[in-house]
Amino acid sequence: MTRDRSDKLLDIAKRRGFFWQASAIHGAIAGFYDYAHLGAALKRKWENEWRNYFLSLDDNYYEIAVSQIMPEEVFRASGHLESFTDPIIQCKQCKTIHRADHVISDKLDGHFEGISLEKMNELIKKHKLVCDKCGGDLAEVGILNMMFPLEIGTGKLRRTGYLSPETAQGAYINFKYEFEALRRKLPLGLAIIGKAFRNEISPRNLLIRMREFTQAELQIFFDPDTITEHPDFESVKDYKLRMFPAKNREANRIDDMTCQEVVDRLGIPRFYAYHLAVIQKFYLEHLGLPREKFRYKELHGDEKAFYNKYHWDIELYLPSVGGFTEVAGCHYRTDHDLGGHQKVSGQSMEVNMEGKKFVPHVQELSFGVDRNILALFELALEQEKERVVMRFPRKVSPFDAGLFPLVNKDGLPERTRNIQAALKKAGFQVFYDASGSIGRRYRRIDEVGIACGITVDHQTLEDDTVTLRDRDSMKQIRVKVEELPKVMDDFLNGKGLEHLGVVIK
Numbered sequence: 001m002t003r004d005r006s007d008k009l010l011d012i013a014k015r016r017g018f019f020w021q022a023s024a025i026h027g028a029i030a031g032f033y034d035y036a037h038l039g040a041a042l043k044r045k046w047e048n049e050w051r052n053y054f055l056s057l058d059d060n061y062y063e064i065a066v067s068q069i070m071p072e073e074v075f076r077a078s079g080h081l082e083s084f085t086d087p088i089i090q091c092k093q094c095k096t097i098h099r100a101d102h103v104i105s106d107k108l109d110g111h112f113e114g115i116s117l118e119k120m121n122e123l124i125k126k127h128k129l130v131c132d133k134c135g136g137d138l139a140e141v142g143i144l145n146m147m148f149p150l151e152i153g154t155g156k157l158r159r160t161g162y163l164s165p166e167t168a169q170g171a172y173i174n175f176k177y178e179f180e181a182l183r184r185k186l187p188l189g190l191a192i193i194g195k196a197f198r199n200e201i202s203p204r205n206l207l208i209r210m211r212e213f214t215q216a217e218l219q220i221f222f223d224p225d226t227i228t229e230h231p232d233f234e235s236v237k238d239y240k241l242r243m244f245p246a247k248n249r250e251a252n253r254i255d256d257m258t259c260q261e262v263v264d265r266l267g268i269p270r271f272y273a274y275h276l277a278v279i280q281k282f283y284l285e286h287l288g289l290p291r292e293k294f295r296y297k298e299l300h301g302d303e304k305a306f307y308n309k310y311h312w313d314i315e316l317y318l319p320s321v322g323g324f325t326e327v328a329g330c331h332y333r334t335d336h337d338l339g340g341h342q343k344v345s346g347q348s349m350e351v352n353m354e355g356k357k358f359v360p361h362v363q364e365l366s367f368g369v370d371r372n373i374l375a376l377f378e379l380a381l382e383q384e385k386e387r388v389v390m391r392f393p394r395k396v397s398p399f400d401a402g403l404f405p406l407v408n409k410d411g412l413p414e415r416t417r418n419i420q421a422a423l424k425k426a427g428f429q430v431f432y433d434a435s436g437s438i439g440r441r442y443r444r445i446d447e448v449g450i451a452c453g454i455t456v457d458h459q460t461l462e463d464d465t466v467t468l469r470d471r472d473s474m475k476q477i478r479v480k481v482e483e484l485p486k487v488m489d490d491f492l493n494g495k496g497l498e499h500l501g502v503v504i505k
């Protein structure tokens with residue numbers, strides 16, 4: 001049962017200090033989670049990896065930071081005011097409001113997201129679907145806008161605003177100014193890591209469907225005439241992508257296809273295919289997640305937003321929330337966004353590139369940060385024979401190292417504190433622990449996925465070396481204290497222990 005698995009996962013997350021429901025002491029509201037000390041560290045590290053990786057793709061990509069409350073006009077231009085809605089249905093008896101498509105999909109086989117209200121009413125009547133809470137009859141299907149409205153200011157100056165339901169709009173409304181400030185070059189990339197808010201009717205699946213969440217998005221503005229090329233395409237043309245096209249759904253088959261084959265056989269432009277490659281490399285090579293847990297899923301025509309010309313979801317295999325689950329998306333949004341803001345604001349979004357005037361198109365790389373954190377958490381968790389271990393990619397482990405004096409005497413604690421101070425100064429997140437046997441201390445850091453353990457022992461006092469133990473293999477090497485920062489850096493970037501020192505037998 002998915003439900004049991006997700007309850008179990010939440011229980012582990014809570015006990016170890018990763019995440020839990022927000023405001024729990026006052027009665028939690030569904031869809032809000034707080035990150036505890038380890039979860040917050042994991043999230044911050046993932047965000048930094050994302051930032052460094054995607055911003056380095058091009059010299060003209062930058063991060064910006066934007067307001068999360070925006071005036072109504074922004075969402076008239078984006079289309080959210082009119083169409084960012086969910087179908088809802090109320091129980092006549094207990095008055096609970098359900099998501100109409102969930103009422104249907106929970107009981108019937110098939111795909112129901114995006115079907116018309118008439119069709120939903122028809123299916124509910126035909127199959128005599130009732131409230132799953134009380135068995136009562138259901139009313140007619142209605143719609144509800146998912147944005148959180150706000151009144152900003154007071155009196156005459158009062159304006160209606162909304163908590164932003166996606167970070168993307170922040171990039172679109174700033175494009176015009178950034179394009180000028182950055183001296184009119186395309187492609188121009190604007191990245192935002194920020195909060196987004198959606199009044200979901202039925203938040204579910206832990207960090208997957210939340211009401212307040214974090215997104216990491218890169219909006220790339222480019223000349224649509226250049227979509228058939230990318231200057232770095234050669235470097236990825238033979239790279240194999242894990243593709244799950246819509247036509248493969250029935251057979252449930254994933255195809256390994258090179259970028260060139262994706263262009264030739266699926267008719268996807270090179271500019272878009274290049275971005276599929278860099279995203280997959282981020283997951284499989286940069287973070288080192290297992291290949292078989294990753295796939296690109298193509299969305300059917302009626303599943304994707306009408307303005308997305310190409311839309312493939314990045315999915316990771318997460319049994320606790322039902323299998324392959326969307327954690328990110330690669331969207332070619334055409335000129336829908338800048339066009340909409342141009343129309344509503346009356347300000348031109350056109351650029352003039354050597355006499356050619358056009359509204360730039362947008363390639364969006366969109367990541368749900370919390371979804372990615374849940375994925376890291378679930379994929380890391382392993383129950384081995386003699387221990388529980390969280391195998392986070394070393395780069396994003398909540399702490400870089402646990403630091404231990406072998407015994408609490410003979411000057412070892414003092415020497416350990418010295419090393420701790422030096423490592424902290426060098427920018428590492430280290431965790432000091434002197435209680436219990438050394439074996440127990442190793443188990444404790446394995447359980448929360450700290451990348452390695454460093455132990456100061458009597459030999460340290462003689463030759464100034466410490467042991468470094470790898471969480472995953474449990475193997476150890478001896479390292480000179482003065483070389484520790486360099487060795488740690490290599491280790492965290494994925495270098496094998498055997499290349500960093502002599503493995504202790």
Ligand SMILES: [Zn+2]
Pocket residue numbers: 091092093094095096131132133134135136
């Ligand atoms: Zn009911």
